[in-house]
Amino acid sequence: MxxxxxxxxxxxxxxxxxxxxxxxxxxxxxxxxxxxxxxxxxxxxTQHYPGPGWVEHDxxxxxxxxxxxxxxxxxxxxxxxxxxxxxxxxxQRETTVIWERSSGKPIYNAIVWQCRRTTDACAKLRDEGLEPVVKEKTGLVIDPYFSATKVAWILDNVAGARRAAVNGKLCFGTI
CATH class of the missing domain: 3.30.420.40 (ATPase, nucleotide binding domain)
Structure with missing residues (x-):
């Protein structure tokens, strides 16, 4: 052959x-x-730009x-x-997506690594003095590039997301 x-x-x-x-x-x-x-x-x-500095993918x-x-x-x-x-x-490493465990369907568009929508949330965490703790535990700085504040944004802004997460009905991953 x-x-x-x-x-x-x-x-x-x-x-x-x-x-x-x-x-x-x-x-x-x-x-x-x-x-x-x-x-x-x-x-x-397709690239989606729903707001200034915001970038999403389907x-x-x-x-x-x-x-x-x-x-x-x-x-x-x-x-x-x-x-x-x-x-x-x-x-892409830090592009963040959350989906329903049962269906595999995303609950919101993927938030792309270069999206800056969580800049204020990151500044608040730094103002609260959490940068050294985050650095010690993760090796990372607090920045919108990383997934944590993107996950928090989705849980806080998509109806029912936080409750579904607490009940173990959601999964998170990066693209």
Whole structure:
């Protein structure tokens, strides 16, 4: 089976897929066992700016785009999915999303890492002298870049969110 052409690429034993979920779009890459890129797909997704300095993404749109890109990558490459050994994922790091545990549906748009809506909340925490405590416990400074104040904002501003979180009905993650 090795060495023949199928779907425009030379067939090799095994592959990995890399997913780079970036700030403005998603890239999926098929890499063969020699480290050669065999197929690549990219698509942008919508940026939402609901207020000055605010940036959001629709987490379901990101999911849909990623699934479509992977499906297209596999169809175009002709690679049998049984030959995919692993999938590596990179993401935006601090883009925050909260979803319902039961349905998997986000309760609000993902708040993007560069969103500054929690600047005042961060200043209040610093004014209360909490920066040394946060630094000691997390190694991080207090800044809207990080997820904690984004999570607090969602829990405080989305109807029923805090109650659902207390009842264990929500999950949190970063994209």
């Amino acid at each position: 090795e060495g023949y052409l199928r779907g425009g690429i030379e067939e090799v034993s095994n592959y990995i897929i890399a997913i780079d979920q970036g700030t403005t779009g998603t890239t999926v890459i098929l890499v063969d066992e020699t480290g050669q890129i065999r197929c690549r797909n990219y698509r942008e997704f 987490a379901e749109e990101i999911w849909d785009v990623t699934v479509q890109l992977l499906d297209d990558l596999l169809k175009r490459s002709g690679v049998d999915v049984s030959r995919i050994l692993s999938i590596g994922i990179t993401n």
